[in-house]
């Protein structure tokens with residue numbers, strides 16, 4: 001299938017960042033987040049799973065906080081944000097939103 | 104080793120529309136109620152329902168519950184039980200007005216009454232003309248229902264156990280159900296939740312198929328637990344397909360797209376629906392379109408490297424129409440098919456949408472099973488409501504908007520019935536000595552397993568097998584081979600191992616436990632389908648193309664032990680009105 005080229009990567013891999021000081025997530029936190037990515041709408045399930053498979057081991061505390069905040073949205077609100085129909089109120093979430101939209 | 108035990112009047116597994124409607128009735132009556140859910144209640148799959156809830160309010164034009172009843176019986180291809188269908192359609196206006204009073208923000212007419220939209224299969228005057236019967240909250244009806252019920256339950260002091268997974272039923276030597284064993288995901292601890300009544304409201308099991316509109320949590324846990332307890336599952340061969348799920352992803356593309364002029368094409372660019380349904384073409388009913396698509400794919404006119412889907416073309420509608428009337432469809436196509444429908448067609452396949460069968464119950468929600476010559480003997484202490492149950496109002500095929508109605512009507516009725524049982528006056532029965540042992544062993548065996556099978560491999564192969572052998576069109580050879588393959592997979596599932604043995608939110612363990620439930624559901628489905636040698640509603644057999652009321656006007660009952668089948672009569676006698684005898688189902 002043809003289609004538009006994949007959009008530019010909004011969250012470059014942390015391995016390239018060379019930033020040893022970032023606190024990576026502990027396994028428990030990641031496990032909890034992975035389960036909370038199970039949603040009531042298939043659209044959200046698919047996007048969140050793609051995102052976690054690609055980036056899950058690569059998230060730091062700040063990323064996790066942003067993702068947690070988005071996961072607190074209702075399924076309809078979250079899908080509206082991912083589909084680009086609405087923007088989250090908190091601008092600090094912009095990087096994570098861009099990453100989910102690209103997933 | 105004894106497990107910790109917590110006591111409640113009622114234990115409900117599932118916090119979707121069905122579970123929370125039942126819990127509300129119980130909590131409001133002052134009973135102590137525990138509701139378990141794998142996910143936060145308002146993330147239950149009910150949240151995805153868009154279209155609406157059916158009730159003969161008659162706000163748009165004249166309507167009657169008996170017309171709704173007729174439509175439902177006809178839609179069910181006469182496999183629905185007419186007592187249950189009368190009960191549901193008669194109660195519909197009352198439960199919808201009740202939701203309105205609870206604060207559910209229904210769309211309204213200018214005169215302030217609830218607005219009702221049209222939906223396939225709903226008619227006035229016994230099939231004479233379409234009627235608008237669906238009450239909706241924009242395209243977020245399920246979301247509004249869940250949030251309304253959740254708020255009410257919090258007020259009524261229902262106790263929610265969020266991110267708890269029920270593992271198995273607890274039954275005593277008399278066969279009475281005394282509660283469930285459950286895994287608290289945060290701690291990995293297994294606990295017995297004992298109730299004087301136990302209600303399953305675990306939703307559908309659409310994830311047994313590769314192409315499914317269902318969310319990942321829909322793994323049929325209630326069905327698996329029921330089957331493992333030695334109880335039957337009813338009419339599991341009947342699964343509704345939606346014609347247009349995005350190929351490879353499952354995400355639903357609404358009928359509205361074809362309503363706006365979207366058309367289906369095969370690999371030769373042919374608008375094949377003109378051949379199958381010369382009048383309605385692409386707008387024929389869900390089952391007709393799904394079967395035609397399947398036929399095209401089976402005859403080699405599918406699209407793509409594997410020739411496994413067809414195309415939904417809408418670029419001829421022009422960018423303005425697409426952007427204005429179908430914006431969400433464009434978003435879905437770009438995200439999940441990587442195509443922009445303004446320029447290119449969307450790859451689609453018939454996709455599993457709804458499970459008509461389930462745990463057999465009567466109109467009070469009591470689970471029933473054959474015993475001593477009675478096909479519907481009550482299993483004491485055990486109830487089921489919603490998509491996991493089979494009451495049976497949907498028979499061989501569900502009408503749109505009748506599922507949300509089913510949740511609310513029977514959720515409420517089951518609550519009322521249990522309130523009438525005066526549970527407060529009773530004490531908890533003693534638990535059997537080995538209560539919870541089977542579930543604990545299942546988890547311990549999994550943790551200790553040195554097997555070489557991986558959960559995702561077995562689950563994905565199962566889904567592909569079900570799709571290939573138990574899809575839209577079925578025949579003896581496909582089904583017989585399918586049964587063999589599924590039984591081989593059930594054997595492989597015995598040897599799965601998980602790498603992760605941590606206690607906190609161990610998703611690998613949860614998915615392995617879910618696999619047991621997927622397996623029971625898949626076996627029930629394909630074994631029941633293999634045996635039913637007729638076409639009725641959603642069961643379409645190319646080798647037995649017609650309905651056979653002489654031999655097959657009966658409900659299937661499947662038992663896990665020995666893969667055994669049994670049958671019981673359909674109830675053709677309504678509660679108060681005259682029976683609607685079977686006739687040809689034409690629209």
Ligand SMILES: Cc1cc2nc3c(=O)[nH]c(=O)nc-3n(C[C@H](O)[C@H](O)[C@H](O)COP(=O)(O)OP(=O)(O)OC[C@H]3O[C@@H](n4cnc5c(N)ncnc54)[C@H](O)[C@@H]3O)c2cc1C
Nearest residue numbers: 117118119120121141149154155269306489490504506507
């Ligand atoms: C995309 C889509 C659109 C739809 N639109 C409509 C519509 O417009 N109108 C209509 O009538 N129907 C519609 N349906 C069908 C309808 O939404 C469902 O049949 C219905 O919502 C099922 O509700 P439920 O309460 O039975 O289960 P669910 O809402 O699926 O809830 C199941 C609950 O059980 C819990 N659970 C499951 N297993 C366990 C376990 N082991 N331990 C603990 N908890 C567990 C889950 O966490 C969840 O809380 C639609 C379906 C889909 C997929």
